[in-house]
Amino acid sequence: MTRRGDTLFELTDAMLCEDGPVTSPVDLTLLAEHRRGHGAMYDALNQGRIDVGRLRKALAMLPQPKAADGRLVLAVDVSAWLRPDAPTSPDRLFCHVYGRSGRSSDQFIPGWPYSFVAALETDRTSWCQLLDAVRLGPDDDVAEVTAAQVRRVVADLIDGPGLYTQARKLPWADIPLDHRTRDRTHHREELRRLKAAAFRHRDYPGARQAAQTVRWRRQLSTGKLTTERVCVTTSPDVSDATPAQLAAWIRGHWGIENLPHHVRDRTFREDNSTVRTGHLPRTMTGPRNLTISISRQNSDTNITAAPRHTGHDHPRPPTALGLT
Structure with a gap:
């Protein structure tokens, strides 16, 4: 409670101590837990402030x-x-x-x-x-x-208990470099550096290792350089997962973005759709996901050409679904 905190706290205390349902805030000022008058109560409701983010984290x-x-x-x-x-x-x-x-x-x-x-x-x-x-x-x-x-x-x-915060505050500057890769694809040059360290957290006994990866990306056409720093925690211990395996797992998460999301955004132009009312966007997503899944099941590498081939071969969808 960042403003009028004392009055808001007493008002909350009175609300929790009320025997029955609270029908009016004025009635709370008559309880023993609320030691202020009506004016302070109205002033707190009108001018008081609550840090919603901190309250959400506290819950x-x-x-x-x-x-x-x-x-x-x-x-x-x-x-x-x-x-x-x-x-x-x-x-x-x-x-x-x-x-x-x-x-x-x-x-x-x-x-x-x-x-x-x-x-x-x-x-x-x-x-x-x-x-x-x-x-x-x-x-x-x-x-x-x-x-x-x-x-x-x-x-x-x-x-909630600060898992990511504790991993981010590790002395990464003093931890030696464990893995490094450099790639040149998609009209850009990427440099990835990964550091790993043993990690423990009292509220998450399954956390055994923390890693920090730093990515430098340079666009070959414009020369623009971007830097991204990510901290992760994982359950495999240092002896169970090497830094190279951690780097491969972290990069593997991008497969979710590159496979379904990229195809839906670029091939099917989902972001450009004007269907945005009620449940219609979710309804339209179903046929798109079904089309992508059938194409993947048929080992089609070009999702753009797969629907066109299906349009010329009408028995193909029932066969792919196992209906014939």
Whole structure:
């Protein structure tokens, strides 16, 4: 709480100590936990500030509920805070509310929809631990907001106890160079340097080794030089994975970008598509992925020419899917 922190803390303490549901912030000022007056409460709500990023990381550092097999299960849901009697509230949307007597009694009530991410547990209790909440605006795409929200939560969970931060702060300048490669492809020259060191973290007992790779790329046509520095952690020990193997694994991650993503962006022009409403982008992605998968299954190296060949050979798709 970066501004009006004392008042906001007392307001939060009073909210947690309230016996029943909180229907009005003014009622919280009557509790013993809130030692300030009404004016301080309104001033904190209007002028107070909360560092949302630090709050999100603090939630990620708490012990998380897990499934019976030890996995962390995340759930995403959109719930509405109905505000039909607040016409001056900005960015209200018509939220769908299910009726009690069937779909014919469903209603659309003005309110604020919120996207929640929570960690679930598989016990008999229905408790869950909230990790993030984002209010959806009129111009927001639910799929895009949810994807960005989940990526952010996962990144906070991974680096919650400071795994990446500790690996990044290792004395890499004093660690000797372990692996070095130089390539000249795709109209650019690349130099990669990798350093590896034994690594331990109390909250991640499986982390055994950390590596830092530095990439220098120079475009041959323009001479532009870019530098990228990446730190990674891995479970194989120093004796189980050599620096050359680590370098190959790190470069192997780019295969995901070069195979499906590059083909979808460049061959199928997915980024230039004007289909951006609701679930239509996800629906259009399915046929593209199916086409790419069938082409890979048929050992087609040119994905651009593969759909044209399929268009001239109509029995080819059912045969590739095993339908004939």
